Amino acid sequence: MANKFETFVALHLPGDPVILYNIWDVGSALAVVAAGARALATGSHPVADANGWPDGQQVPLDFAFANAKRIEDAVELPVTVDFEGAYSIDPEEGAANVARLKATGAVGCNFEDQVIGGEGLHPLALQVKRIAAIRRAVGDDFYLNARTDLLLKTQTHDDALIDRVVERGKAFADAGASGFFVPRLSEPGQIERVVREVPLPLNVIAFPGAPDKKVWADAGVARISHGPFPHRALMAKLTEMARAAIS
Amino acid sequence: MSKFEDFAALHVAGDPVVLFNAWDAGSAAAVANSGAKAIATGSASVSLANGYGDGEEVPIELALANSARIVRAVDLPVTVDFEGGYAEDAGGLTANASRLAQTGAIGCNFEDQIVGTDRIYDVAEQTERIAALREGAGQNFFINARTDLFLKAKPEAHDSALADQAIERGKAYADAGANGYFIPGLADLSLVERIVKAAGCPVNAMHLPGGPSRAEWASAGIARVSHGPFPFMAMQKWLTAEAEAALA
Numbered sequence: 001m002a003n004k005f006e007t008f009v010a011l012h013l014p015g016d017p018v019i020l021y022n023i024w025d026v027g028s029a030l031a032v033v034a035a036g037a038r039a040l041a042t043g044s045h046p047v048a049d050a051n052g053w054p055d056g057q058q059v060p061l062d063f064a065f066a067n068a069k070r071i072e073d074a075v076e077l078p079v080t081v082d083f084e085g086a087y088s089i090d091p092e093e094g095a096a097n098v099a100r101l102k103a104t105g106a107v108g109c110n111f112e113d114q115v116i117g118g119e120g121l122h123p124l125a126l127q128v129k130r131i132a133a134i135r136r137a138v139g140d141d142f143y144l145n146a147r148t149d150l151l152l153k154t155q156t157h158d159d160a161l162i163d164r165v166v167e168r169g170k171a172f173a174d175a176g177a178s179g180f181f182v183p184r185l186s187e188p189g190q191i192e193r194v195v196r197e198v199p200l201p202l203n204v205i206a207f208p209g210a211p212d213k214k215v216w217a218d219a220g221v222a223r224i225s226h227g228p229f230p231h232r233a234l235m236a237k238l239t240e241m242a243r244a245a246i247s
Numbered sequence: 248m249s250k251f252e253d254f255a256a257l258h259v260a261g262d263p264v265v266l267f268n269a270w271d272a273g274s275a276a277a278v279a280n281s282g283a284k285a286i287a288t289g290s291a292s293v294s295l296a297n298g299y300g301d302g303e304e305v306p307i308e309l310a311l312a313n314s315a316r317i318v319r320a321v322d323l324p325v326t327v328d329f330e331g332g333y334a335e336d337a338g339g340l341t342a343n344a345s346r347l348a349q350t351g352a353i354g355c356n357f358e359d360q361i362v363g364t365d366r367i368y369d370v371a372e373q374t375e376r377i378a379a380l381r382e383g384a385g386q387n388f389f390i391n392a393r394t395d396l397f398l399k400a401k402p403e404a405h406d407s408a409l410a411d412q413a414i415e416r417g418k419a420y421a422d423a424g425a426n427g428y429f430i431p432g433l434a435d436l437s438l439v440e441r442i443v444k445a446a447g448c449p450v451n452a453m454h455l456p457g458g459p460s461r462a463e464w465a466s467a468g469i470a471r472v473s474h475g476p477f478p479f480m481a482m483q484k485w486l487t488a489e490a491e492a493a494l495a
Contacts, residue, residue: 021490025271026298031483035490052272052320074298206493226493234486235277241481242267242281245454245461245474 005107005141008039008078012179012201012222017213020225022082024050025067026074028230033075040075041110042068044082046231056116057084061097065104072105080108080143085116091130095137098144108143110181113168114152121149124168128175135176145203145223146177151184162190169198179203179223186210188219195220251353251387254324257284258427258449258470265461266473268328270296271313272320274478279321286321287356288314290328292479303362307333307343311350318351326354326389331362337379344383354389355380356429359416360399367395370416374423381424391451391471392417392425397432410438417446427451427471434458436467443468 002010011018018038023029024046032040045055047067053059059067064083072079083101086094086109101109111134113127114120122130131146138144148168151157169180181203185191188211195202201222206213206229213224248256257264264284269275270292278286291301293313299305314327329347332340347355357380359373360366368376377392384390394416397405417428428446431453433439443450449470452459456477464472 019494021493024273025296027270027292027296027479027483028486030295031486032490034487035494037490037494046273050271050273052276052316070298230486230489230493231273233489234482235273237485238274238277238478238482239280241478242278242283245267245478246265246281246283 003141004078005143008080008107008143009178011038014195014201014220014222015217017217017221017224019213020080020223022046022226022228022230023071024231026070028234029071029075029079033077037077039078039080040071041080041225042071042082043225043227043231044084044110045228047082049228049231049235057087061087065100068101068106069104078107079105080110080145081106083109083111085112085114086130086134089115089122089126089130091126091133094130095133098134098142099137102138102142106142108145108178110145110147112147112149112181114149120153124171127168128171131172131175131177143178144176145179145181146172146175146200147181147183147203148172149183151182157184157187157190162193165194166197169194169200173198173200181205181223181225183227186216188215191216191219191221249353249387250324251389254285254326254353254389255426260443260449260468260470261465263452263461263464263469263472266326266471267478268292268474268476269317270479272316274482275317275321275325278478279323283323285324285326286317287326287473288317288328289473289475289479290330290356291476293328295476295479295483303330303333307346311346314347314352315350324353325351326356326391327352329355329357331358331360332376332380335361337375337382340376340379341383344380344388345385346383348384348388353387354391354426355384356391356393357425358393358395358429360395365399367399370419373416374419377420377423377425389426390424391427391429392420392423393429393431393451394420395431397430400432402432402434405433405435405438407438407441410441413442414445417442417448417450421447429453429471429473431475436463439464439467439469 020041022043203223266287268289451471
């Protein structure tokens with residue numbers, strides 16, 4: 001019988017993407033399990049919002065671990081955690097943090113290349129070192145979803161930018177990433193190119209007004225996550241219900 | 248006015264403050280955005296959101312840290328559902344109430360059931376417990392003393408004899424220093440009205456789906472209507488439906 005990690009890996013099918021409806025605590029995890037989800041993914045922004053911190057590694061590391069463990073202990077499904085930049089620029093320190101995350105019971109994590117609290121992205125050479133260090137620290141049975149923030153840093157999503165996305169994706173794959181996550185990638189032609197040229201399952205993020213997921217599936221996407229949008233929508237609904245109760 | 252004074256002043260018999268219960272900083276901020284006057288947590292919601300059973304299974308450290316995060320996230324007064332105060336003895340209650348007040352909460356619910364059992368403390372014991380809580384929390388703290396009489400009895404057993412017991416407890420709790428009296432589970436408005444008239448402090452009713460409206464509670468003299476676990480439960484249901492749509 002496949003373990004949770006193997007189950008999770010097998011869900012990444014280009015053309016038939018696994019849908020991850022992002023969660024932030026045990027309650028939201030159980031609500032998404034009840035919907036028939038195959039796997040769970042936290043979102044760092046919702047975890048921060050739900051607990052009153054700004055995003056960008058402002059959630060204390062110990063809280064992030066404890067929250068992850070509570071979720072993993074409460075469900076049978078594989079759980080992947082949005083771990084931002086692993087709470088350290090230093091490759092070995094970041095890798096040690098991811099190893100601690102794995103020890104909570106997470107089957108994988110997102111790991112991003114933006115400079116948290118600063119500007120721009122880490123140089124590719126450094127990011128590759130960070131990914132390789134994480135892979136050495138966690139072994140083979142951990143789904144490292146390497147994210148590039150290139151499209152989040154500019155509005156100009158042209159071919160030259162996709163060249164850089166592809167360059168990063170290939171380098172991340174060589175360094176030991178399990179998957180490639182490109183938030184804000186949406187245009188089917190660009191998705192097809194990334195799928196063709198980067199030898200990793202591609203994860204894109206659904207957003208209000210995004211193309212139908214069949215369009216993305218046909219372009220070869222293997223994983224669709226929802227980032228901060230489930231939490232935002234729920235909080236808007238809560239405000240609406242509270243307003244009705246108060247008036 | 249301090250947040251405590253603001254909060255106390257919201258308790259107007261016949262024009263109840265509505266507390267749409269929250270469970271974390273995010274839900275508190277969402278409720279604050281609705282125009283709420285104050286924020287109240289619900290212990291069942293906090294438990295379920297974090298994967299614990301209700302009944303003080305949420306570790307007190309988490310409960311206190313969660314309270315502090317909520318207080319930091321909103322400008323409104325925050326009252327915390329503190330269940331049985333996480334202690335049986337007076338010393339423990341005083342210490343825990345002091346820690347809760349230090350999180351910035353300006354009040355709490357404090358129940359008379361013996362947590363983990365189906366029994367209720369004797370009136371004398373519970374008044375001592377309320378006094379101990381007051382000693383730790385200080386004067387600027389709204390102790391909402393709850394009786395579990397109506398939760399422990401089936402609705403068909405909510406008769407005038409039970410209401411008499413509730414009145415006895417309400418008076419004793421007010422004498423012991425409670426600021427408010429919480430009677431969850433009771434939806435019989437004539438009994439509510441009797442309790443309101445005799446309790447000697449503002450009375451809090453819990454909204455029940457299909458139960459009395461705010462206007463009906465108001466007409467019975469209620470000063471505070473809270474929503475207990477129902478906002479959280481409604482949100483869980485809504486999230487499941489949204490996730491189902493996304494997964495389909």
